[in-house]
Amino acid sequence: MTVKNEKSDDGKRNEGDASKEAVTADNASNNGLWGSDMYPERKGAKQKRSWFNLLIGAAGRESIDKVKCEENVYRCIKDSPIVKLMVGALKSSGCEIDMRRHISCEVCNPLVTGGYDSELNQVVICQNMAHSENIVRGVLLHEMIHMFDYCRNKLDMKNIDHLACTEIRAANIGHCSFISSMLQGDSSFINIKATHQNCVKHKAKMSVMAVHTVSEEVANAAIERVFTKCYNDLEPIGRRIRRNSDDMPRAYAEAHLYGYNC
Ligand SMILES: [Zn+2]
Numbered sequence: 138m139t140v141k142n143e144k145s146d147d148g149k150r151n152e153g154d155a156s157k158e159a160v161t162a163d164n165a166s167n168n169g170l171w172g173s174d175m176y177p178e179r180k181g182a183k184q185k186r187s188w189f190n191l192l193i194g195a196a197g198r199e200s201i202d203k204v205k206c207e208e209n210v211y212r213c214i215k216d217s218p219i220v221k222l223m224v225g226a227l228k229s230s231g232c233e234i235d236m237r238r239h240i241s242c243e244v245c246n247p248l249v250t251g252g253y254d255s256e257l258n259q260v261v262i263c264q265n266m267a268h269s270e271n272i273v274r275g276v277l278l279h280e281m282i283h284m285f286d287y288c289r290n291k292l293d294m295k296n297i298d299h300l301a302c303t304e305i306r307a308a309n310i311g312h313c314s315f316i317s318s319m320l321q322g323d324s325s326f327i328n329i330k331a332t333h334q335n336c337v338k339h340k341a342k343m344s345v346m347a348v349h350t351v352s353e354e355v356a357n358a359a360i361e362r363v364f365t366k367c368y369n370d371l372e373p374i375g376r377r378i379r380r381n382s383d384d385m386p387r388a389y390a391e392a393h394l395y396g397y398n399c
Pocket residue numbers: 138139279283303304307344
């Protein structure tokens with residue numbers, strides 16, 4: 138799950154509130170994962186239309202968002218080196234992606250920007266939250282790591298250690314790798330390493346807590362149990378980067394475009 142970047146645009150919500158609200162949202166429906174309120178369209182619910190929405194001109198917004206979101210997905214799959222890497226890795230692992238079947242733009246709870254539905258093997262891009270191509274690219278990379286883990290390791294999202302592992306990998310290969318690349322030059326190697334590991338642990342914790350209704354302690358414990366193994370597992374990006382060393386610097390160079398606050 139890609140949890141909305143805590144320090145991004147609205148600035149009204151601090152990290153603590155975001156995690157609390159995410160967990161509360163799961164509590165409210167009391168059945169975790171895809172039964173939660175994070176992805177209402179997964180349950181077949183249509184977004185409520187009200188006279189108020191009509192008056193403020195928000196009605197009809199969903200279809201505009203959807204078209205924009207699908208255009209952004211298409212552009213990322215066609216042009217982004219790192220997304221193309223993931224598509225290639227999935228294909229060579231026997232899990233070829235059909236954009237229309239495996240990627241879905243939907244309206245989500247505003248606390249999340251994306252998700253991976255292992256039951257349907259589908260990546261969800263939150264069309265109401267991921268407005269730019271750069272955010273869509275970040276979400277695609279993150280969720281495709283989950284898809285890759287599901288394809289390769291029969292990931293069980295209901296097992297908290299499995300979930301912690303794939304969230305560690307997604308944070309490590311995605312969001313946090315761009316942050317560490319930006320720190321280079323003004324920090325020592327030791328500092329970069331510590332900052333990077335903290336970034337991965339924090340991001341993974343936020344995602345685990347948004348998917349499972351667990352306390353921070355339980356989430357942290359799961360992350361610590363699997364951290365070393367999963368942090369050092371850079372498949373498929375690590376292996377591929379060594380083979381084609383141009384891709385990662387290019388991805389790093391684009392990092393400021395990804396819509397993350399670093
Ligand atoms: Zn995730």
